[in-house]
Amino acid sequence: MEIVVVGRHTEVPERFRRHVEEKLAKLEQLAPTAQRIDVEITHENNPRLADVRERVELTVRAKGPVVRAEAAADDRFGALDLATTKLAERLRRSRDRRKDHRKNAVQPPVDVRPFDxxxxxxxxxxxxxxxxxxxxxxxxxxxxxxxxxxxxxxxxAATMSVDDAVYEMELVGHDFFLFVDAETHRPSVAYRRRGWSYGVIALDTSCAGD
Known part of the structure; x- marks a missing residue:
């Protein structure tokens, strides 16, 4: 599994790169088909945001849905710990869902928790x-x-059901998710509303003007 570390508006020392590789290597058992993990480090220069000046985003790329997690803290080691914990939870959720599909079992409700x-x-x-x-x-x-x-x-443009779109949205921690509805074949977006509710907006391309 390849681990690619990049910095945005910041340098990434070799010591931290080695720490990232050692920490993420432990996740391979949760994502045995993962081909690569992209690690993006962002530094915020605004002194008012000192508590969240270091942001780490982790993206697992494999055969299947992309799984992503991110976190911010006052230092990049702490941000990496938080992001790795989120990523491990989402990888376990994805693994369990695959097991349920193989058993042709009824899917349990999606474990929805608010992210920001x-x-x-x-x-x-x-x-x-x-x-x-x-x-x-x-x-x-x-x-x-x-x-x-x-x-x-x-x-x-991935074609899927609304249920799968909500599931994949949770895996990447977004507030919205773009997809093509398998039932209506319309470009659509699923989005998080207040509490445990979701909404879906679809485009009616048949009425588009010239």
Missing amino acids: PDRDAPAPEPEAPTHPATPGEAVESQMGDSPVVIREKLHS
């Missing part, structure tokens, strides 16, 4: 944008002369 990921929000298209060329690739661009930075990412 710092995700991208829809924004006006920047002037002369540079679009990502491949799924999973993120491209950042500045909107005109303003200080606003737009981060754009291309996703594959």
Whole structure:
């Protein structure tokens, strides 16, 4: 299993890279088919955010749904510990679900707990944008002369049921999840509402104008 460590707005010392590899190697038994784990370290320079100045995002890429977890703390070692704990819980959930599918058993309710990921929000298209060329690739661009930075990412259009979409949304810790509804064949988004409730918004492409 390959472990790729990158830093955003920060240098990642070799000592910390070795610590990451040793810690994540213990998760291989929970994800035996994992091909790679991407580790992204982000440093926040704002002194008002000193308590969460180090953010660690972990993404497991394997055959099947992507599993992701992230956490922030005042140091990157603490953030890594928190993110690894979340990731282990989601990997166990994914493993248990696969076992249930193999047994053709009735699926138990999804273990839903609130998360607070710092995700991208829809924004006006920047002037002369540079679009990502491949799924999973993120491209950042500045909107005109303003200080606003737009981060754009291309996703594959996966066809699945609403139940599977909610399940995969929980695995990556997002507040929303894009998919193609297997029943209606419409581009849709599942999103988290208050409490333990979810919503789904679908696009009716048949009424799109020229």
